[in-house]
Amino acid sequence: MKLGQLIKLERQRQNMKQEYLASGICVPSxxxxxxxxLVTPSEDIQQLILMRLNIPLEALQSDENLEKSHPFKPLFKTVINSRNKVKAEKLLQDIHIYIExxxxxxxxxxxxLMETRLMLMLPEHTIEIQTNMAILEEFKKEMDTEQLFYLYTMQGIxxxxxxxxxxxxxIFSEVFTLIKSxxxxxxxxxxxxxxxxxxLLSESRYILAIDYMKAAVSYFNQEILIERSIECLIISGIAYQSTGLLKESFATFEKAKEISxxxxxxxxxxxxxxxLGSSYSLLKDQQKALFHFQSALDTKSNPNDKxxxxxxxxxxxxxxxxYKNAKIWLEKAIELLNQLTEKNRIYYSNHFAIYRAILxxxxxxxSIFKEALLYFEGKQEYMSCFIYCHVLAKKLADNKQYKLATMYYDIGFNxxxxxxxxxxxxELS
Incomplete structure (x- = not known):
């Protein structure tokens, strides 16, 4: 980056307006x-700008001939591969010190870009992530392909x-297009x-999700990143499960269990x-499904997982x-809501509001259904909208509210x- 760009980046990082930085030094334009x-400022103006940004004047000389010598890229690779939050926090601190x-x-x-990607692994940095992403968006035109790869990937995450x-x-489709050459x-x-x-899994595009996960697990196996491989197996198992390939689903989950x-x-x-509980549920084996769900609960400690x-x-x-047991477990779920993160609390509150209205x-x-539908539509979770429209329409039809029922069947189809x-x-054919 050139000096002018570095000045702009630091000014934005400090949330400083152009007018304030320029005041008494030069005009904002x-x-x-x-x-x-577009212009190279005189040494006097450079020094005044750096002083207002609290950058030591000697930094101008010491960093002028600095080469790409910082050791962060290999460390960054290790942290992203391992997804180790402790290492992510340590590397983040090291980068901060280096920048100072x-x-x-x-x-x-x-x-x-590295800082922001590490922050995405650490939920306590939400505000800093928003600030950094706004700054990065300002510099999009100056980015090379690799930098754009990281920016778009973070936007997708x-x-x-x-x-x-x-x-x-x-967004991820854009990333694949970006790096074609x-x-x-x-x-x-x-x-x-x-x-x-x-x-892709969340969008019900299961076949492509499986193909992508196979590509990922191939690398993780090669690098002996066993925990990442286990996670990939679990996700592949979910995709197989969702396509009705339950034999492959069970085999994949059992393999993940064996490696664990x-x-x-x-x-x-x-x-x-x-x-495993979900797979048995699809087989309509409630006893085994509930056994595995209870086993899952016994091993989970985080309310957001439970x-x-x-x-x-x-x-x-x-x-x-x-319905008796459904109500019992619904009450347990509602009791747990206040222990969730805000995002999960809102998400599950809308789901459980519907089940509460039904039960x-x-x-x-x-009105409860309408509020939930508005929320899920805002999240582009159209499958939940489709399902709940069907449920609402059926309930309205049972109450002989046929006109309203027809309307929600139509909304659900859309x-x-x-x-x-x-x-x-x-395109339906």
Whole structure:
């Protein structure tokens, strides 16, 4: 990066307006020209600007001839591969210290991208992530292909974390288009395949999700990243399960379980048991499904993990019309809501509001459904919208509210089209 760009980046990082930085030094329009590399300021103006940014004047000389000598790229690779949060926090601190010592580092933009990607592994950095992403967006035109790869990938991850699966999928498609004629390193491609697979899974695009996960697990196996391989197996098992390939699903989950036992790790036991429960549920073997769901709960300690399995248990009892137990587990779920992160609390509150309206036959059930539908539509979770429209329409029809029922059947069908990415009726064939 050139000096003007570094000044702009540091000004934005400090949340400083151009007018304030320029005040008493030069007019804001001239500062804008400096930041955009259109003019080279005099030494006096350079020094005054750096002083106002609290950058030591000696940094101008010490960083001028600085080469790409910082050791962060190999460490960054190791952290992303291992997904170790302790190492991520340590590397983040090291980068911060380095930047303080080298505020005019030519690779400052790359370091900012690394910082932000590490922060995405650490939920306590939400505000810093938003700030950094806004700054990075400002520098998009100055980025090379590799830098754009990281920016778009982070945008996709953020969309996925916010349950905006359609948007995430579109972003990752852009990433694959971006790098068609550019060779990314194997570990970077493995991470892209892994993250993209999660998004495809959430969009019910299971076959491509399996293909991408196979590409990711191939790299993780080669690098003996066993825990990453186990996670990939679990995700592949979910994809097989969702396509009705239950034999492959059971085999994949059992393989993940076998490897976990071999490395004496209990980290994935909850996920494996939960998904074995889901597979038995599809086989309509409620006894085994509930056994594995309970086993999953016994191994989970985090409320945000527990709520997923409790939701599965509520659905399991409800679909077999065991409403007594469904209500019992619904109350357990509602009691747990306040222990969840804000995002998960809102997400599951909308799901459980619908089940509560059904199980307790609440009078305002239409408004409850409408509120939930509005939320899930905002999250682009069209499958939930489609399902709940069907449930609402059936309940309205049972109450002889046929006109309203017909309307929600139609709305539900339109959600189904959105989920399938169908825009015209000819595409239905």
């Amino acid at each position: 001239y500062l804008s020209r400096i930041e955009n590399g 010592e080298h505020p005019l580092e030519p690779e400052r933009l790359t370091l900012l 953020i969309a996925y974390q916010n349950n905006q699966f359609r948007q995430a999928s579109e 550019y060779r990314m390193e194997d570990w970077e491609m493995a991470e892209l395949y892994y993250i993209s697979s999660l998004t 036992i071999k490395i004496d790790s209990s980290k994935f036991n909850g996920m494996i048991e939960h998904n 709520i997923l399995t409790i939701f599965a248990i509520v659905k399991e009892y409800h679909k077999t019309r065991d 307790l036959d609440e009078k305002e059930f239409v 959600y189904h089209l959105k989920q399938s990415k169908v825009t015209i009726w000819e």
